[in-house]
Amino acid sequence: MKSTxxxxxxxxxxxxxxxxxxxxxRDYHMDVYDAGCKTCHDQGMKRFxxxxxxxxxxxxxxxxxxxxxxxxxxRQNPHDSMHYGKxxxxxxxxxxxxxxxxxxxxxxNFDYPKFK
Amino acid sequence: MHNRRSFxxxxxxxxxGAMMPMVASAKCGDEPTQxxxxxxxxxxxxxxxxxxxxxxAMRKGAKDVVVFEKMGVYGGNSTLNAGQAxxxxxxxxxxxxxxxxxxxxxxxxxxxxxxxASETLLRHSAELGPYIYQMTKDCGCVYRDHIITTGGxxxxxxxxxxxxxxxxxxxxxxxxxxxxxxxxxIRHKFEHLIRDAKGRVIGxxxxxxxxxxxxxxxxxxxxxxxxxxxxATGGFGYNINFRMAQDPTLTSEVGCxxxxxxxxxxxxxxxxxxxxxxHLAHIxxxxxxxxxxxxxxxxxxxxxxxxxxxxxxxxxxxxxFMNEIADRKTRADLELQRRDQDGNPNPALLIAPKHEAKKxxxxxxxxxYNVAWEFDSVEAIAKHxxxxxxxxxxxxxxxxxxxxxGEDTQFGKRMDAxxxxxxxxxxxxxxxxxxxxYCQGGIQINTKAEVLAAKTGxxxxxxxxxxxxTGGIHGVSRLGGCSTPExxxxxxxxxRSIMEA
Numbered sequence: 001m002k003s004t005x006x007x008x009x010x011x012x013x014x015x016x017x018x019x020x021x022x023x024x025x026r027d028y029h030m031d032v033y034d035a036g037c038k039t040c041h042d043q044g045m046k047r048f049x050x051x052x053x054x055x056x057x058x059x060x061x062x063x064x065x066x067x068x069x070x071x072x073x074x075r076q077n078p079h080d081s082m083h084y085g086k087x088x089x090x091x092x093x094x095x096x097x098x099x100x101x102x103x104x105x106x107x108x109n110f111d112y113p114k115f116k
Numbered sequence: 117m118h119n120r121r122s123f124x125x126x127x128x129x130x131x132x133g134a135m136m137p138m139v140a141s142a143k144c145g146d147e148p149t150q151x152x153x154x155x156x157x158x159x160x161x162x163x164x165x166x167x168x169x170x171x172x173a174m175r176k177g178a179k180d181v182v183v184f185e186k187m188g189v190y191g192g193n194s195t196l197n198a199g200q201a202x203x204x205x206x207x208x209x210x211x212x213x214x215x216x217x218x219x220x221x222x223x224x225x226x227x228x229x230x231x232x233a234s235e236t237l238l239r240h241s242a243e244l245g246p247y248i249y250q251m252t253k254d255c256g257c258v259y260r261d262h263i264i265t266t267g268g269x270x271x272x273x274x275x276x277x278x279x280x281x282x283x284x285x286x287x288x289x290x291x292x293x294x295x296x297x298x299x300x301x302i303r304h305k306f307e308h309l310i311r312d313a314k315g316r317v318i319g320x321x322x323x324x325x326x327x328x329x330x331x332x333x334x335x336x337x338x339x340x341x342x343x344x345x346x347x348a349t350g351g352f353g354y355n356i357n358f359r360m361a362q363d364p365t366l367t368s369e370v371g372c373x374x375x376x377x378x379x380x381x382x383x384x385x386x387x388x389x390x391x392x393x394x395h396l397a398h399i400x401x402x403x404x405x406x407x408x409x410x411x412x413x414x415x416x417x418x419x420x421x422x423x424x425x426x427x428x429x430x431x432x433x434x435x436x437f438m439n440e441i442a443d444r445k446t447r448a449d450l451e452l453q454r455r456d457q458d459g460n461p462n463p464a465l466l467i468a469p470k471h472e473a474k475k476x477x478x479x480x481x482x483x484x485y486n487v488a489w490e491f492d493s494v495e496a497i498a499k500h501x502x503x504x505x506x507x508x509x510x511x512x513x514x515x516x517x518x519x520x521x522g523e524d525t526q527f528g529k530r531m532d533a534x535x536x537x538x539x540x541x542x543x544x545x546x547x548x549x550x551x552x553x554y555c556q557g558g559i560q561i562n563t564k565a566e567v568l569a570a571k572t573g574x575x576x577x578x579x580x581x582x583x584x585x586t587g588g589i590h591g592v593s594r595l596g597g598c599s600t601p602e603x604x605x606x607x608x609x610x611x612r613s614i615m616e617a
Contacts, residue, residue, distance in 0.1 A: 047334070048327050051188070051303070072480070083196065083283040084189045089302070091327070092188040103189070106376065107196065107411030109485040 025096060026116065032057075040096065051089035060086040067112075076110055078102055147312055151319065154340035155299075156180040157614055158320060160306045160382060163194035164282070164600055165348035165583025167289040168248070168607030171255065174296040176615035182339075183293070184304035184322055186349075187377045191286040193350050193584070196375055196412045198420055199277040199284045200264055200597040201252075201604075203245040209273060212263060216271035218242040225598060228268045228443040229591025232395065237589045240563045244605040249275070251604070256288035262476075265424045265533040266596030267403070268443030272533065274597035280417050280478065285600065303327065306349065306382055307336055309389050309579065317345050317389075317578035328377060344578040344614045347567070348607060351555035351584040352380025353399070359552065362397040369461070370452075371551035373402055373412040382585050386559045389579070392570040394588035396557035401550035403447035407463050408487045408547060415487045415546055418478040420596070422468040424533035427515050428548060429465045430454055434498070434507035436515070437464070439527040445593035448550040463547040465501055467512075470542045479544060488546035497545055512539055556594055558587030565610035580614055582606035 032039050039056075040049045064079035064086055075082035078093065081104065093102045094116070104110050157173050159166045162185040173181045185192070203209075204221040222238045229238075253259075257277050264274040277284030294300060305326040310319040319341050325334030352358050353374040359366050372378075387393055404423070406415025419426075423440045430437045431454065438450040456462040470490065473479045482488035491497045494512060498505040516538050518524045522531045558581075560568045565582050566575035583603040590598070 043325070047325065048330070050325075072477070082279055082281060083191065083286075085287060087189065089188045105410070107409065107413045109409050109413075109487070 029096070048091060051091065054090040054094075058090075067114075076104065076108075078104055078112065147310060147318070148338040150338070151340040152337035154319075154342060155182040156342050157182070157344065157346065157611070158339060158341040159183045159346045159348060160320070160322075161185065161192060161348035161350060161583070161585075162190040162286075162290070162300065163192035163348060163350055163583060164285060164289075164603035165585075165607035165610075166192075166346070167286065167293055168251070168604035169346050169348060169582060169611040170293040170298045170607075171251065171289060171296065172608040172611035173615060174293070174298060176612060178343075178611075178615060179297075180299075180342075181293075181297070182299045182301065184306060185300065185302045186305040186326060186381070187328055187375070188302050190290055190300065190302065191283065191375075193353075193375045193378050194600070194603070195281070195283045195286040196373070197282040197600070198412075198417050199279055199281045200266065200274040200420075201248070201276075201285075201600040202266065202269070202273045202595070202597040203249045203275055203601060204242060204271070204273055205246070206249060206275065208259065208261070208263060208275065209271075212272075214263065214272050216273050218245060220271060221245075221269075221273065221598075224269050225590065225595055228445075228593045228595050230593065231591065232588075233591030234588050236563060237561070238602075240609070241589070241602040241605040244608060245601055248601050248604045248608065251608070252285055252289070255285075255292040257285050264420060264597065265441060265530075266420070266598075267423070267441045267447065268593075268595045269441075270530070282600070303334065305334075306347075306385065308385060309345065310338060311389070311578075315577065317341070317576060320345055341578065344580060344617065346565075346607070346610045346614065347382045347386060347579070347581040347585055348583045348603075348610075349380075349382025349585050350374075351378050351558070352383060353378045353552045353555060355379040358384075359399055359555075362557070363399050366399055366401075366552055370401060371405065371407070371549070373405060373416070373551045373553045380555075380585075382581075383558055386567060386579070386581065386585075389576065390569050390571055391567050391576065391579075391581075392560040392573070394557055394560045395591070396555075396587065398556040398592050399552060400444055400554040400556060400594055401448040401452075402553035403444055403451055403548065403550050405549060405551040405553070406482075406487050406546055407461070407549035409485065411551075413487065414478060414481040414485060418468075418473070418476070418482045418488060418544075418546055419466050419548065421476040421478055422466065422473055422544075425472055425519075425535065425537035425539070426466055426468040427511065427539060429467060429503065429508065429511065431462050431465060431501055431503050432456070434504040435511050436526060439524070439529045440466075441529055441533055442527075443593050443595060444553075451548050451550050461549060463549040465497070465503070466546045466548050467497065467539065468544045468546070469537065469539050470544050471540065472537045473544045482546060483544070488544050491541075491543045491545060493541050494543075497543060501545070515539055554594055554599060555584055556587065556590045556592065558585045560588055561586045561606065563609070564613040565606045566613060580610035582610045
């Protein structure tokens with residue numbers, strides 16, 4: 001019984017600390033945090049959000065436009081790249097609660113100064 | 117934190133256990149009482165082998181083909197290479213005055229295989245070359261007019277797509293497969309083969325919603341394969357424990373060009389199912405890799421273009437130490453021996469003439485991303501990299517003499533590959549340090565791409581494999597540009613076999 005209580009307490013503490021961490025990450029996601037975890041965690045809290053979760057608000061065309069590059073570096077656009085086109089799911093590069101690096105940077109010394 | 121994690125895991129496990137009814141039978145490999153979905157042909161992996169199999173299966177009249185990809189993106193390791201494929205006897209070769217044949221290509225590969233390559237499988241692959249060349253073009257792949265001289269070849273035959281990247285094959289092939297009706301899914305990790313009482317492979321267990329590195333993510337479902345399963349999951353270059361078990365010299369210090377998903381899951385599962393392992397210890401490192409970027413990067417393309425007319429220098433001696441277009445193993449082994457006095461890596465220098473290097477777009481990229489640097493003189497190179505000047509000057513003079521005479525008396529390099537190009541200032545210099553690139557070993561297949569059982573030497577019914585997950589084709593060392601056409605040739609073969617079975 002005692003261990004069950006400890007387990008719940010620990011889980012609760014973890015949930016709260018996740019919540020706090022999340023809210024410190026991206027100011028512009030405040031509305032999403034306020035709307036509740038399930039806004040993104042559409043497959044339940046124990047699972048990663050689906051690859052469609054971010055696309056409720058964003059579209060690949062829109063983000064591809066935002067990170068558009070021209071000329072010889074056009075295909076270094078992470079949202080419309082030579083290797084993956086517009087198909088790389090958001091969570092391959094972006095983490096809401098965990099710091100990540102862009103998939104392209106595993107092999108290339110590319111600079112993505114606005115990457116979050 | 118460790119305790120919290122354990123609690124979290126425990127909590128998740130308890131909750132999952134309570135919520136999920138036991139649908140599939142508990143023991144892996146047994147026929148489930150209920151299938152979650154079914155398809156005519158299941159292909160695991162979306163690289164060259166998997167996509168070629170998908171396109172060919174549709175060409176042969178399949179109605180329901182599915183490709184499961186473990187990672188979040190398609191193309192696996194295939195989409196990260198230099199986009200080259202060796203074909204012998206093409207129109208482009210004739211136009212450029214290159215005499216070649218499938219027979220000569222097999223001969224070159226057998227030599228590099230050092231006596232243990234499979235002549236039968238190599239010939240099967242080389243003879244399918246013209247079909248594969250046309251198939252890729254039909255899919256919309258576009259080749260350059262320049263053919264690359266890869267190491268260990270007696271004729272220049274590595275055809276390259278304009279993107280100079282495997283993505284130049286993968287993207288058009290993926291689009292084509294989908295247009296033909298192939299269903300494709302990311303984040304589906306192959307877990308187990310499902311076999312019936314007679315041992316025939318009748319389906320798979322696959323983890324749907326899988327996120328790489330989170331082995332418990334998603335849920336395991338059972339998928340029925342009405343005709344059979346094609347495993348095209350690639351190599352295990354990124355599985356450091358597994359590769360070191362085969363070859364202890366391949367520590368994490370060696371690096372790896374592969375996509376991070378190249379962990380050998382498909383291979384390991386087929387071994388568990390009793391497939392025959394072949395040559396697992398023969399793991400190849402790429403001699404064109406740069407230590408100044410991750411993975412395959414830009415350096416590989418630059419050095420591949422420039423090796424024929426450039427020299428590789430040991431920084432301690434200022435001298436060449438290898439034939440720059442020898443086969444991969446020869447070069448990688450020699451490059452790994454370049455060390456400082458304390459035994460630490462002291463990567464060799466590839467010195468290329470800018471007047472030729474600039475003809476390939478790779479030069480711009482290596483300079484821009486600090487993978488190579490430009491120098492106005494031999495003195496500047498010697499000073500920057502701390503190389504003894506006099507021997508380096510002498511070496512360059514000697515080399516230009518070889519170019520003039522058409523004979524490399526130092527290392528026997530095939531001088532026609534360099535097309536008479538002299539090494540003159542200004543120079544572009546890139547460092548060379550091998551990275552684990554390709555697993556020659558894998559499970560054994562026959563010329564029908566059937567997987568052979570270790571116990572009987574006979575095919576495991578319903579199970580086919582193609583690409584890097586298979587072994588024994590290339591022997592000790594695979595020649596550059598020879599995996600891409602072979603992956604596709606056996607992908608095509610697996611599809612034909614499965615549709616004819």
